[in-house]
Amino acid sequence: MRGTTVSPGATPCRAPQEGVLPVHRLEVPMPNAMPFAIGTFDTIGPMSRADFPHRHTFYEIVHVTAGTGAHVVDLARWELRPPHLGVIAPGQVHHWEGAAGREGSVVLFTEDFLLDHPGDRELLRRLGEQPWRDLDEATHDRTARLVADLDDEYRTGADGFATVLRALLHILVVRAARLPEPAAARPLTRPGAVAEEFVALIARNDPGLWSVHACAERIGVSGGYLTEAVKAATGSTPGRLVREAKVHEAKRLLARTRLTVRQVAGRVGFTDPAYFCRFFKRETGVSPGDFRRGRDVGGGNHHDHRLPSIVRPQPPA
Incomplete structure (x- = not known):
């Protein structure tokens, strides 16, 4: 994940534009451009509290110690009843909904920071699939001490602090x-190396990788070998997982943006919107339009993320 760390002064993730899911890139202090940061919701900045759907190019671990409201990750809504530990993986869509009194710590890092413990990538991928964990009192206290050690090491910056940070982060993960x-x-099946790489590729939401042939070519194996490895590890076929990835991304865009169905179809690799509609209905049982209407409960304002101060006043009746 090279190039995900940008220096202060670079353009950060802005409030969303019509039909666009913003992407937030990690900003760290210079000259020490280490792809890691830790702080409170206040010290990390407004993007740690963003109330509009957006993506990251990095991992985020949140230790929530107080607050009310909800945290929405992809299509799931998690009520805040602290203490919690949450993990958001690169590419996932998330935002805070109606959050008030929120307190806790935020840990941000890219895959580059996992160089001492590359196996943590698989643990983080699994955590991202079920990203919200409740903590009992003992686990909360132990997590708080570990996060405090991370924060102290980061702020102090003593000799060898980067190595210590990686070790502490490994323990946290x-x-x-x-x-x-x-x-x-749901119980998760641990995939083999080839299947694990395949799952990671389709999780990137890159239409260029949403085919079995493209993934097999990128991994360096034949399509037949990829099919055998994925089926042995997951019980499913690569084609089935690719279709699920397309449906999942389409649901994200339908639920969290105002892109037209035609535009959503293009984003998930379909040149023919009619074929996309047939595909979506076959996979989900509903049309894209019906899915969007079912998600937009309570009126038409769910997808209107414009700031009130820049919305043109309506003329008096």
Whole structure:
């Protein structure tokens, strides 16, 4: 994930434009451009509290100690009943909804920062699939101490602090992976190396990789070998997983943007909108339009993320 760290003064993620999901890139202090940052919701900045759907090019771990409202990750809404530990992976769409009194710590880092413990990528991918964990009192206290050590090491910057930060982060990730999954979580099958790489590729939401042939070519194996490896590891075929990835991304765009169905179709690799509509209905049981109407409960303002101060006043009746 090269190039995801930008220096102060570079253009950060802005409030959303019509039909666009903003992408937030990690900003760290110079001259020490280490792809890692930690702080509170206030010290990290407004993007840690963003109330509009957006994506990251980095990982975010949040330790929420107080607050009300909800945290929305992709299509799931998690009520705030602190303490919680949350993990958002690169490419996931998330935002805070009606949050008030929110307190806690935010840890940000890119894949580059995992060089001492590359196996943490798989743990983080699994955590991102079930991103919201409740903490009991003992686990909360232990997590708070570990996060405090990370924060102190980061702010002090003593000799060898980067190595210590990587070690502490590794402990945090491993302990997070040990936590019980949410009640609605499904058991996950640990994939083999080829299947793991395939899953990581389609999770990038890159239409150029949304075909079995393209993924097999990128990994360096034959299509037949990829099919055998993925089916052995996951019980599903690569084609099935690619279709699920397309549907998941289409749902994200339909639920969180105002892109037209034609535009959504193009974003997920379909040149023919009619074919996309047939595909979506076959996979989900509803049309793209019906899915969007079902998500837009309570009127038409759910997708209007314009700031009130820049909305043109309506003429008096």
